[in-house]
Amino acid sequence: xxxxxxxxxxxxxxxxxxTEAGLTRPPTPLDRVRTVLHRYPALSPAVVLIISMIxxxxxxxxxxSTANLSLVVQQVAVIGALAIGQTxxxxxxxxxxxxxxxxxxxxxxAAGVATDHGWPGPLALFAALxxxxxxxxxxxxxxxxxxxxxxxxxLGTLNVFTAVALLYSDAATTRGVDMPDLLTWTGNSFDVxxxxxxxxxxxxxxxxxxxxxxxxxxxxxxxxxxxxxxAESARLSGIHVTRVILSVYVTAGAxxxxxxxxxxxxxxxxxxxxxxxxxLDSITAVVIGGTSLFGGRGALWGSLIGALIVGVFRNGxxxxxxxxxxxxxxxxxxxxxxxxxxxxxxxVRA
Amino acid sequence: MSTPILEAxxxxxxxxxxxxxxxxxxxxxxxxxxxxIGDNGAGKSTLIKxxxxxxxxxxxxxxxxxxxxEFDRPDDARRxxxxxxxxxxxxxxxxxxxxxxxxxxxxxxxxxRGSVLRMLDKKGMRDRAxxxxxxxxxxxxxxxxxxxxxxxxxxxxxxxxxxxAAFGSKVVILDEPSAAxxxxxxxxxxxxxxxxxxxxxxxxxxxxxxxxxxxxxxxxQVQRLGxxxxxxxxxxxxxxxxxxxxxxxxxxx
Numbered sequence: 001x002x003x004x005x006x007x008x009x010x011x012x013x014x015x016x017x018x019t020e021a022g023l024t025r026p027p028t029p030l031d032r033v034r035t036v037l038h039r040y041p042a043l044s045p046a047v048v049l050i051i052s053m054i055x056x057x058x059x060x061x062x063x064x065s066t067a068n069l070s071l072v073v074q075q076v077a078v079i080g081a082l083a084i085g086q087t088x089x090x091x092x093x094x095x096x097x098x099x100x101x102x103x104x105x106x107x108x109x110a111a112g113v114a115t116d117h118g119w120p121g122p123l124a125l126f127a128a129l130x131x132x133x134x135x136x137x138x139x140x141x142x143x144x145x146x147x148x149x150x151x152x153x154x155l156g157t158l159n160v161f162t163a164v165a166l167l168y169s170d171a172a173t174t175r176g177v178d179m180p181d182l183l184t185w186t187g188n189s190f191d192v193x194x195x196x197x198x199x200x201x202x203x204x205x206x207x208x209x210x211x212x213x214x215x216x217x218x219x220x221x222x223x224x225x226x227x228x229x230x231a232e233s234a235r236l237s238g239i240h241v242t243r244v245i246l247s248v249y250v251t252a253g254a255x256x257x258x259x260x261x262x263x264x265x266x267x268x269x270x271x272x273x274x275x276x277x278x279x280l281d282s283i284t285a286v287v288i289g290g291t292s293l294f295g296g297r298g299a300l301w302g303s304l305i306g307a308l309i310v311g312v313f314r315n316g317x318x319x320x321x322x323x324x325x326x327x328x329x330x331x332x333x334x335x336x337x338x339x340x341x342x343x344x345x346x347x348v349r350a
Numbered sequence: 351m352s353t354p355i356l357e358a359x360x361x362x363x364x365x366x367x368x369x370x371x372x373x374x375x376x377x378x379x380x381x382x383x384x385x386x387i388g389d390n391g392a393g394k395s396t397l398i399k400x401x402x403x404x405x406x407x408x409x410x411x412x413x414x415x416x417x418x419x420e421f422d423r424p425d426d427a428r429r430x431x432x433x434x435x436x437x438x439x440x441x442x443x444x445x446x447x448x449x450x451x452x453x454x455x456x457x458x459x460x461x462x463r464g465s466v467l468r469m470l471d472k473k474g475m476r477d478r479a480x481x482x483x484x485x486x487x488x489x490x491x492x493x494x495x496x497x498x499x500x501x502x503x504x505x506x507x508x509x510x511x512x513x514x515a516a517f518g519s520k521v522v523i524l525d526e527p528s529a530a531x532x533x534x535x536x537x538x539x540x541x542x543x544x545x546x547x548x549x550x551x552x553x554x555x556x557x558x559x560x561x562x563x564x565x566x567x568x569x570x571q572v573q574r575l576g577x578x579x580x581x582x583x584x585x586x587x588x589x590x591x592x593x594x595x596x597x598x599x600x601x602x603x
Contacts (some may be wrong), residue, residue, distance in 0.1 A: 229445065
């Protein structure tokens with residue numbers, strides 16, 4: 001073997017290059033695991049979900065009952081829907097701290113125009129969508145035109161949206177019975193083999209299917225990944241980076257309004273106090289779902305799995321009779337583990 | 351002599367008080383490798399950025415096949431057939447080779463799936479990517495579905511060059527292609543440059559690496575202090591003389 005200087009540099013290269021160059025130590029099983037996880041980011045959360053379901057099932061017979069599992073899914077629907085928009089934003093290497101506030105603002109406006117001004121259900125729902133899109137436009141313009149970090153922008157708009165929502169609603173809750181039926185329609189359910197499925201859950205799954213399709217099958221989706229992966233490279237490749245980022249925030253805003261519709265059905269009200277934890281919970285779901293906070297890496301379905309993991313932990317631990325604080329503790333530990341795994345996986349990078 | 355494929359006349363570019371280009375000419379002919387050398391601040395990068403549309407020159411003209419063109423953005427230059435391989439390569443590490451080749455100009459499926467659902471023609475792009483890589487005689491890239499981050503530096507360079515040479519481009523500009531590469535990988539890049547020229551693709555090569563320049567270039571344009579100091583060839587001048595022109599120790603009429 002020659003002593004060319006690049007031989008040492010090759011040590012850091014991933015396995016297949018080393019194998020091709022005939023320079024490798026045999027890949028350890030751990031290396032193989034890492035390479036597979038690197039390629040399929042949703043795999044590790046899926047494994048965690050299945051294992052945790054088995055464990056909680058063994059701890060308590062009721063956990064795996066159809067009734068309980070459908071309850072978990074219903075509890076997860078709002079965060080799961082929010083996590084779609086959050087995933088899009090995180091894929092561009094951004095973050096949105098204002099998702100819950102944007103969602104609540106849209107629900108309060110829908111309830112407000114319906115009860116105070118007598119707008120019919122579809123129009124009120126449309127108003128919520130407009131508000132959701134508007135919040136996305138505000139965040140997106142601030143991030144792309146003023147070049148402010150998304151963390152700071154959305155920290156600011158979190159407060160702005162929350163304050164506007166409280167001012168608009170006088171901090172009052174509108175009960176479901178006072179609103180048009182359409183606004184709480186997502187809380188209605190139908191029966192599938194003993195499981196209660198709400199229309200909100202169906203809506204969430206449809207949104208996942210639509211956005212997952214756009215991400216994996218269209219150039220827009222590919223550009224979202226490219227922009228998050230390396231924005232400068234994407235720009236030099238002819239991608240309109242600011243346009244892609246703006247489109248992501250606007251799409252996410254529309255998705256947050258949809259999450260708001262699911263929320264109104266779930267709590268049968270439009271309340272400024274609902275979903276206060278939603279901002280951080282949506283980030284938790286995305287992170288546990290294997291999407292990298294550094295952008296450009298992750299799978300949308302992972303975020304649904306991430307939301308389900310949080311739901312399963314909360315439900316399973318409470319069925320096991322543990323204090324609610326232990327649920328919070330467990331979720332916190334999960335987040336840190338998920339980010340550590342992400343860091344470890346990313347070391348595959350040459 | 352025939353009309354140059356790419357020509358620049360009297361390009362001027364200033365940045366406040368700093369003069370990047372003080373009236374630079376350049377001619378690139380079909381099937382040749384033109385190297386541009388010069389000390390730091392001699393205007394190499396500024397010249398290239400004007401040609402690739404990243405900068406708009408304050409004065410002067412750029413002509414492609416004798417026709418004047420104006421570039422406001424890199425996209426304009428690309429559409430006119432000038433492709434640039436940047437020092438950073440501008441590849442997306444997490445995407446695979448085929449996706450990188452088609453990044454920013456993805457092809458959609460025919461029919462309703464493409465026009466209404468806007469679905470990508472993934473298989474078609476993979477096949478065309480493979481064809482492109484084969485046509486260029488690149489043997490270092492195996493599977494088009496490999497993520498670029500799993501490739502070596504030389505392979506990444508090959509991806510960037512394959513992308514630049516595809517899609518009906520007329521000129522390929524390589525900016526310091528071997529700056530970050532080892533000895534063997536630099537040799538691969540040199541071979542790529544030769545392969546491009548052998549297929550009639552004119553190449554502009556910006557490099558600090560004097561042996562590399564003298565090995566592969568047909569003509570060498572020496573930049574000094576924002577001007578074209580000389581155009582020499584490896585046959586008429588030695589690397590030592592080129593360095594002397596670069597530093598101003600020698601003046602060529």
